[in-house]
Amino acid sequence: MLTRRDTFAIGLGASAVALLPATAFADAVEDWITAYTGGAAMEEGGVTITAPEIAENGNTVPVSVSAEGATEIVLVATGNPTPGLGRFTFGPGSGAPMIATRIRLGRTQDVVAIAKMADGTFKTTRVEVKVTIGGCGG
Amino acid sequence: MTDVRPRIRLPRSASAGDSITVKTLINHDMETGQRRNSAGETIPRQIINRFTCEFNGVMVIDVAMEPAISANPYMEFEAVVPESGEFVFTWYDDNGEVYTATEAFEVS
Numbered sequence: 001m002l003t004r005r006d007t008f009a010i011g012l013g014a015s016a017v018a019l020l021p022a023t024a025f026a027d028a029v030e031d032w033i034t035a036y037t038g039g040a041a042m043e044e045g046g047v048t049i050t051a052p053e054i055a056e057n058g059n060t061v062p063v064s065v066s067a068e069g070a071t072e073i074v075l076v077a078t079g080n081p082t083p084g085l086g087r088f089t090f091g092p093g094s095g096a097p098m099i100a101t102r103i104r105l106g107r108t109q110d111v112v113a114i115a116k117m118a119d120g121t122f123k124t125t126r127v128e129v130k131v132t133i134g135g136c137g138g
Numbered sequence: 139m140t141d142v143r144p145r146i147r148l149p150r151s152a153s154a155g156d157s158i159t160v161k162t163l164i165n166h167d168m169e170t171g172q173r174r175n176s177a178g179e180t181i182p183r184q185i186i187n188r189f190t191c192e193f194n195g196v197m198v199i200d201v202a203m204e205p206a207i208s209a210n211p212y213m214e215f216e217a218v219v220p221e222s223g224e225f226v227f228t229w230y231d232d233n234g235e236v237y238t239a240t241e242a243f244e245v246s
Binding site for chain 2: 080085088089092093096101105135
């Protein structure tokens with residue numbers, strides 16, 4: 001028979017389970033970023049992300065990113081099954097450190113861009129994209 | 139994926155030393171490995187994991203792609219054209235296939 005105390009305990013357990021994925025996501029994103037930067041401090045700003053505020057279809061969200069003086073840019077999704085979106089390395093034939101592409105977003109989340117500058121420092125910016133229909137399928 | 143067909147768009151003309159906008163698209167499902175079929179089995183991942191563009195042997199951009207890049211991956215970027223020559227675009231599939239496209243470009 002379920003007592004009030006039991007019910008409360010079950011509720012606590014359920015909410016703990018419900019909270020878990022969010023924390024796991026955040027950790028995965030942090031770990032991913034740390035693996036890329038080697039834990040170096042990142043300066044906020046200096047990177048421009050152009051993305052729609054509201055994406056009706058998460059399967060194909062147009063984003064463009066540019067960072068003056070960057071040799072490489074990585075894009076990270078904070079709420080996808082895997083954090084990485086892409087790593088863009090600019091060669092000597094590059095005209096400007098910019099890229100425009102289309103990405104999949106599973107749900108409303110932040111998109112983070114990290115730019116590696118020529119002197120080895122990192123700059124970062126994030127924007128929130130609201131997703132109406134998620135783009136992870138299944 | 140036998141009918142993979144890359145599409146490239148370059149501006150009509152440019153002067154030597156200009157930076158031009160290059161747009162590329164290739165038809166590919168970019169299967170994420172997250173989806174399941176009607177029997178509940180995971181559909182194995184098969185994406186294009188790398189894309190590169192060179193002009194006259196000089197690297198313009200090298201992209202490491204993840205499953206979160208949309209199907210029919212589109213890439214738009216800037217390339218410097220110091221002289222007339224040839225762009226070489228290469229896409230690397232998870233299944234080991236490599237798709238290439240070349241495009242001549244004349245500077246004025």
